Amino acid sequence: MAKKKKTPQQKQYEQLEKKYETKRPVVKNCIKAFFVGGFICMLGQFISFLYIYFFHFTEQTSGNPTSATIIFLSMLLTGFGIYDRLGQFAGAGSAVPVSGFGNSIISAAIEHRTEGFVLGVGGNIFKLAGSVILFGVFSAFVVALIKTIILMARGVM
Amino acid sequence: MLPMFFWAFVIGGLICVIGQLMFDVAKRTPAHTLSTLVVAGAILDGLGLYEPFADFAGAGATIPITSFGNALVHGAMQEAETHGLIGVLTGMFEVTSSGISAAIVFGFIGALIFKPKG
Amino acid sequence: MLKGKQSWIFENHPVIQSTGVSGGPFEGNGNLAKDFDILHEDLWMGKTSYEQAHRVLLEEAAQTALKKSGRSADDAQFFIAGDLINQITPTSFAARDLKIPYFGLFGACSTSMEGLAISSFIVNYRGAKNILTGASSHNAAVEKQFRYPTEYGGQKPPTAQWTVTGAGVALLTENDGTHENCPYTTSATIGRVMDMGLIDPFNMGGAMAPAAADTIEAHFNDLGVDQSHYDLIVTGDLGKIGRDSMLALLEEKGISIDQNKCNDCGLLLYKNDQPVQSGGSGAGCSATVLYGHLLNEMKKGVYKRILVVATGALLSPLTVQQGESIPCIAHAVSIEI
Numbered sequence: 001m002a003k004k005k006k007t008p009q010q011k012q013y014e015q016l017e018k019k020y021e022t023k024r025p026v027v028k029n030c031i032k033a034f035f036v037g038g039f040i041c042m043l044g045q046f047i048s049f050l051y052i053y054f055f056h057f058t059e060q061t062s063g064n065p066t067s068a069t070i071i072f073l074s075m076l077l078t079g080f081g082i083y084d085r086l087g088q089f090a091g092a093g094s095a096v097p098v099s100g101f102g103n104s105i106i107s108a109a110i111e112h113r114t115e116g117f118v119l120g121v122g123g124n125i126f127k128l129a130g131s132v133i134l135f136g137v138f139s140a141f142v143v144a145l146i147k148t149i150i151l152m153a154r155g156v157m
Numbered sequence: 158m159l160p161m162f163f164w165a166f167v168i169g170g171l172i173c174v175i176g177q178l179m180f181d182v183a184k185r186t187p188a189h190t191l192s193t194l195v196v197a198g199a200i201l202d203g204l205g206l207y208e209p210f211a212d213f214a215g216a217g218a219t220i221p222i223t224s225f226g227n228a229l230v231h232g233a234m235q236e237a238e239t240h241g242l243i244g245v246l247t248g249m250f251e252v253t254s255s256g257i258s259a260a261i262v263f264g265f266i267g268a269l270i271f272k273p274k275g
Numbered sequence: 276m277l278k279g280k281q282s283w284i285f286e287n288h289p290v291i292q293s294t295g296v297s298g299g300p301f302e303g304n305g306n307l308a309k310d311f312d313i314l315h316e317d318l319w320m321g322k323t324s325y326e327q328a329h330r331v332l333l334e335e336a337a338q339t340a341l342k343k344s345g346r347s348a349d350d351a352q353f354f355i356a357g358d359l360i361n362q363i364t365p366t367s368f369a370a371r372d373l374k375i376p377y378f379g380l381f382g383a384c385s386t387s388m389e390g391l392a393i394s395s396f397i398v399n400y401r402g403a404k405n406i407l408t409g410a411s412s413h414n415a416a417v418e419k420q421f422r423y424p425t426e427y428g429g430q431k432p433p434t435a436q437w438t439v440t441g442a443g444v445a446l447l448t449e450n451d452g453t454h455e456n457c458p459y460t461t462s463a464t465i466g467r468v469m470d471m472g473l474i475d476p477f478n479m480g481g482a483m484a485p486a487a488a489d490t491i492e493a494h495f496n497d498l499g500v501d502q503s504h505y506d507l508i509v510t511g512d513l514g515k516i517g518r519d520s521m522l523a524l525l526e527e528k529g530i531s532i533d534q535n536k537c538n539d540c541g542l543l544l545y546k547n548d549q550p551v552q553s554g555g556s557g558a559g560c561s562a563t564v565l566y567g568h569l570l571n572e573m574k575k576g577v578y579k580r581i582l583v584v585a586t587g588a589l590l591s592p593l594t595v596q597q598g599e600s601i602p603c604i605a606h607a608v609s610i611e612i
Contacts, residue, residue, distance in 0.1 A: 010472035013524070017473070017481045020519035022433040022553065024181045029430075033177035034170035037221070041169025042162050045216035049158070063219045063228075064255035070220065071256065075263040078426050081274030087428020088550070092176030094428045095187050096194065097169065097220045102260045103428050104187075109264035110271050111424035114324035121268045125261070128427065131188040132222065133257070136195040137249060140229030143203035144245045147230075148237040180430065184475075187429055272319075273415065273425045 029091050036086070036093030044070055044097070071102035078106045104128035161215045168217030191222050198226030228253035279497025281465050288459040289398040291610070292405075292448045294566035295339025297332045299414065299440030302563065305545040310567035311441070312339045318415050318440060329358065329365040329413035332559070336442035337373055337407055344446050348373045352403035355394050356444070357386040358411050358558050360420060365411065375407060383587030384483075384512050385466070386410040387443060387562040388606040391583075392463035394447045395608065401449070409444030409566070412557030421476070421592055434478040436514050436541060437551035443562025458573050458612040461580075464494035468589065470602040476595045480517025480541075480553055483586040486603040487513060488524040490584055494607050495530065502532045505609070506578040509569065511561035511585035512541035514554030540564035561585040573612045580611045 006014070048066045051057040057065060077083040083103045086094045094100055108127045112120035126133065172194070179190040201207040207227040211218040218224060229249050236248020250257070276284045296311050303314040313335050320328040333356070341347060354373055357380035358366050370377035382389040387410035394406040415425045417438040423429045450459060469486040487510050495501055502508060513521055518539045525532055540561045541554035565583055572578055586605040594601075 006472045010470075013471040013485060014473070016523055016527075017471075017484070017516070017520045020516050020523065021478065021481055022516060024432050026178070026181045029181055030174045030177045033173040037173025037176075038166035038170030038217075041217045041220045042166040043216075044169075044220040045162055045165040048216055048219075063224075064253075066216070066219070067256045068259035071259040071263055075267045078428075079267050079271030081426060083428045084274075084426050088430055090173075090428075091430035092180055092190070093170075093173045095191065095430075096173045096176040096222055098222060098225070098256055099220075100187075100191070100428060101222055101225070101256065102263065103426075105260040105264040106267040107273075107424040107426035107428075109268040110273050110426055111419055113268045113272075114326075117268070121265065125264055128188060128423065129260070131192045132195050132225070135192040136199065136226050136229055139196040139199040140226060140233055140249060141245060143199050143230050144233035144237060144249075145242070147203050147234065148242055148245055152241075181432075 032089060033091050033093035036090035037096055040070070040094070040097040040099055067098050070097070070099050074099035074102035075106050078103050079110065083107070101129060101132060164213060165215045165217035168214035169220055172217070172221040172223060194221070194223045195226040198223030199230045202227040202230040225253060225256060278462070279493070281467070281493055282497035283392065283396055283463045285395050285399040285460050285462060287399045288450045288461065289395045289447050290450045290454045290457045290459045291570065292446045292454060292457055293340050293343035294443065294445045294570060295336035295343065296563050296567035297336045297339070297442045298563060301414070301437070301549065302439065302441050302544065305549060307544055307564065307568045310571050311563070312336070312567070318413070325413055325416040325419060326360060326365060329360065329411065329416050330368050332413065332440070332442040333358070333365060333369040333409070333411040333444070334372060336409060336411065336444040337369065340407065340444045340446045346405065346446065348375050351375045351405045351407045351446070353378060353394070353397065353406045355380060355390045355406060355408045356410060357381050357390065359383060359417050365413070373407070382604060382606065383589055384556060384558050384560060385585040385587030385604050385606050386558045387511070387565065388463070388583055388585035388608045391445065391447070391460065391608045392465060392606055395460040395463060398447050398449055404449050406447045407444060408447060409442060410558040410562040411442030412438050412440065412559035414438045414440045414557070417557060431552055432477050433552050434475070434481065434516055435552045436479055436512065436554050436556035437545070438557035439544065439555045439560040439563060441559040441563040443559060443566035445566050456574055456612070458570055458610050460608055461611050462498060462609045464490055464497060464607040466490040466605040466607070468602045468604050470600055472600045474595070474598070474600050476590060476601070478516065479556060479588045479601070480512070480514035481520055482601040483513055483588055483603040483605065484517040484520035484524060486605040487517070487521045487584050487586050488528070490605040490607050491525065492528055492530060494582065501530070502536060505536070505580050505582045507581040508532060508537045509581060509583055510539045512554065512556035513539050513586055514541045514556065516553055517586070518542070543568065573610070580609065582607055582609045
């Protein structure tokens with residue numbers, strides 16, 4: 001996947017086109033991402049406290065049911081056609097929290113139902129989330145492997 | 158309790174801003190950006206930095222996708238402590254199962270009851 | 276007749292006897308809603324998949340064009356059309372139901388003029404008495420194939436465009452002197468593939484502008500005309516960025532086009548408050564705007580002679596992932612009344 005060398009003519013056009021290309025509103029996007037992302041995390045904090053005080057989870061273990069609840073909410077928002085509009089507004093603010101992970105899986109599942117449940121839903125459900133799972137697992141494997149070997153070598157393990 | 162909400166908001170928001178900068182300035186796709194953040198979370202936990210970060214920021218550190226990388230390393234390390242190197246593979250999904258399970262289960266349920274709106 | 280390097284003159288003036296234009300909910304809320312023959316309230320159109328709904332759009336447009344001329348599908352010798360979906364299946368399935376001998380075309384969003392050019396040539400040289408030609412696209416089906424699932428919360432940048440849900444079909448017929456106040460095609464310039472190295476699939480307009488500029492330059496050179504020859508030069512779906520880039524490119528080549536004489540179907544179709552970023556796009560964009568609004572304006576006497584330059588981006592999701600740039604093409608057809 002090497003980057004092809006551009007001819008002088010192509011470089012010239014690139015310069016010209018950049019003058020007319022609408023610039024992305026970076027600052028505005030970052031502000032929107034900050035507020036929406038911050039809000040989702042704050043909501044997660046609130047849900048976490050509910051699990052701690054009403055369902056006898058501890059601070060350590062409340063993370064799991066909180067993630068599951070946030071993903072359930074993202075299923076509703078995705079299914080009712082709200083999450084895509086939220087995504088256009090908030091960008092990374094809705095993609096980075098775990099609700100975005102849920103949305104990527106759930107939206108793919110809903111979309112490909114027309115191709116059947118086995119090949120359509122099953123075959124496409126990880127279309128967007130696959131990279132996150134792959135790199136998450138593999139990087140965790142490498143990090144844990146290195147750390148374990150270091151600790152073993154130090155005689156701690 | 159109130160400080161926890163404030164820091165969850167601020168830290169969570171800041172991690173999202175990093176993601177947004179990767180979208181708009183680095184021009185990366187969501188898949189590239191989120192994969193990078195997950196790997197960052199894994200590396201930070203390997204360096205022992207993610208846990209204290211999560212103690213301070215609460216949901217601001219556990220809700221963003223970075224915590225997925227952190228949880229995977231945690232699970233792997235826990236098993237490795239008791240079972241040695243093979244634990245790195247066997248323990249990976251112990252801590253983080255709810256995120257993936259919930260997404261798959263609700264994804265399927267979603268496909269059963271919802272139609273895309275376009 | 277071949278004129279110049281890459282253009283045809285249609286001396287026998289093939290007539291666009293009638294047209295059919297169908298659209299979706301977004302188009303119904305847009306600027307040109309009254310120029311659509313059929314408008315749907317939702318993207319499903321009573322079917323169980325977006326791809327089937329896409330087929331419905333094209334079938335309805337084709338049937339409407341036939342009905343308006345009092346003809347049936349049997350009267351047409353050929354059906355020449357295409358769309359953006361893999362293997363142009365919506366068009367092929369519509370052809371199956373129409374039962375007309377069929378040429379399937381792929382020119383991405385330039386398909387409408389590719390079809391009109393080829394159809395005009397065939398009718399002009401008496402290879403057919405009647406040809407049904409057109410192009411179509413469906414927003415959700417295209418998003419699903421080229422970009423992300425429609426419910427995914429991805430953020431489109433301001434350079435992105437909105438794929439039109441619509442189909443435009445024309446019935447092109449031999450000119451026997453009886454068609455009063457009907458527009459006819461007079462020439463066409465076939466474009467060549469231009470690639471200026473742009474790689475962003477969310478900025479099609481910028482990628483397609485060089486192709487449009489190249490074809491317009493070729494057209495002017497081949498026919499020995501300039502912009503004063505036309506009342507309107509309209510591009511298919513360059514959008515805001517593509518249009519500005521194209522005008523600048525043409526200036527550099529010494530071809531000055533008056534801003535007021537040059538417009539873009541993607542910019543005409545939607546209202547300013549509709550979230551379409553840089554404008555409309557898709558194979559259905561030029562087809563619906565030309566075969567609906569622009570021909571209606573010609574019949575009202577607003578334009579006597581127009582040049583339609585449909586532009587297409589010849590990429591696929593795979594080529595983008597493989598790091599390739601975006602090659603583009605533009606075909607031009609001149610229409611008079």
